[in-house]
Amino acid sequence: xxxxxxxxxxxxxxxxxxxxxxxxxxxxxxxxxxxxxxxxxxxxxxxxxxxxxxxxxxxxxxxxxxxxxxxxxxxxxxxxxxxxxxxxxxxxxxxxxxxxxxxxxxxxxxxxxxxxxxxxxxxxxxxxxxxxxxxxxxxxxxxxxxxxxxxxxxxxxxxxxxxxxxxxxxxxxxxxxxxxxxxxxxxxxxxxxxxxxxxxxxxxxxxxxxxxxxxxxxxxxxxxxxxxxxxxxxxxxxx
Numbered sequence: 001x002x003x004x005x006x007x008x009x010x011x012x013x014x015x016x017x018x019x020x021x022x023x024x025x026x027x028x029x030x031x032x033x034x035x036x037x038x039x040x041x042x043x044x045x046x047x048x049x050x051x052x053x054x055x056x057x058x059x060x061x062x063x064x065x066x067x068x069x070x071x072x073x074x075x076x077x078x079x080x081x082x083x084x085x086x087x088x089x090x091x092x093x094x095x096x097x098x099x100x101x102x103x104x105x106x107x108x109x110x111x112x113x114x115x116x117x118x119x120x121x122x123x124x125x126x127x128x129x130x131x132x133x134x135x136x137x138x139x140x141x142x143x144x145x146x147x148x149x150x151x152x153x154x155x156x157x158x159x160x161x162x163x164x165x166x167x168x169x170x171x172x173x174x175x176x177x178x179x180x181x182x183x184x185x186x187x188x189x190x191x192x193x194x195x196x197x198x199x200x201x202x203x204x205x206x207x208x209x210x211x212x213x214x215x216x217x218x219x220x221x222x223x224x225x226x227x228x229x230x231x232x233x234x235x236x237x238x239x
Contacts, residue, residue: 004119007048008034009041009064010056010080015101019054019080022108029112038062042070050075052115054099057081065143068136072182074145076118078111133182137163139170149187152201152219154179156194164219189233191215192226205239213239 006029010016016034023029032048035041037059045053053075057064068074079098097111137144146165153164160171161179176196180188183196190196197215204216213225213233225233233239 002119003028003030004052004115005030005032005048005050006052006054007032007041007044007050008054009036009038009059009067010034010054011036011059012056015056015080018101018103022103022105026112028116038064038067038070041067045071045075049073051119052076052078054078054080058083065136065138069138071136072133074134074136076115077145078115137165137170137172139172142170144168144170148183149198149200151188152198152217153221153223154188154196189229189236191223191229191233195223197223 008016008019023031033044035044055064055077057079082101097114099111133148134145135148137146150165151163155162156176161174163170163172187198188196189199201217202215203218206214208214212227213230215223215225
């Protein structure tokens with residue numbers, strides 16, 4: 001059976017011990033680290049690349065949601081919380097599952113089986129699907145787990161960027177340059193100084209009288225490509 005690498009993140013030592021004790025009954029789950037705050041957890045996650053994190057939602061200074069928002073790649077998440085309202089929020093962001101403190105053995109077993117089923121499904125996907133990256137988006141009180149390739153447009157707004165995905169949009173504290181560093185260049189293309197598009201969403205491409213390209217997305221947006229990026233796009237796609 002494939003081993004599932006686990007990190008536990010909770011500011012309470014006893015809560016971390018509770019999860020560690022519960023995990024001892026499941027040989028396919030391997031604990032590779034633990035952290036008591038969001039900053040240490042971020043470093044640990046980026047270093048160890050776990051398959052699964054047990055994550056406390058409410059922690060001092062930075063919450064579990066804050067941690068997820070800071071990650072460029074989000075592993076599978078199982079939330080742990082002592083508060084019902086956070087459990088509800090966990091479901092609102094399509095979390096795999098959540099556990100209420102104190103953890104009950106029967107409930108823990110059900111969560112473990114759900115994780116196994118999810119991991120097995122992932123391993124059965126082809127390479128392209130399996131490598132799809134998921135990120136966590138927080139915009140005010142709204143929170144989302146989304147696949148990166150669900151984003152069809154990113155536009156710059158001074159110190160923020162606005163993401164367009166599904167039928168939603170959200171503000172993020174990332175620059176276009178920061179997005180370019182984590183996005184797949186085979187899927188995303190920066191068309192000008194202020195916009196990045198997902199080329200899978202292109203419906204039509206026209207050339208203006210000035211020689212620039214004009215792109216229409218399947219979602220209805222009509223966007224102009226800069227002179228420099230028009231040349232780059234034409235060379236890249238043999239236009």
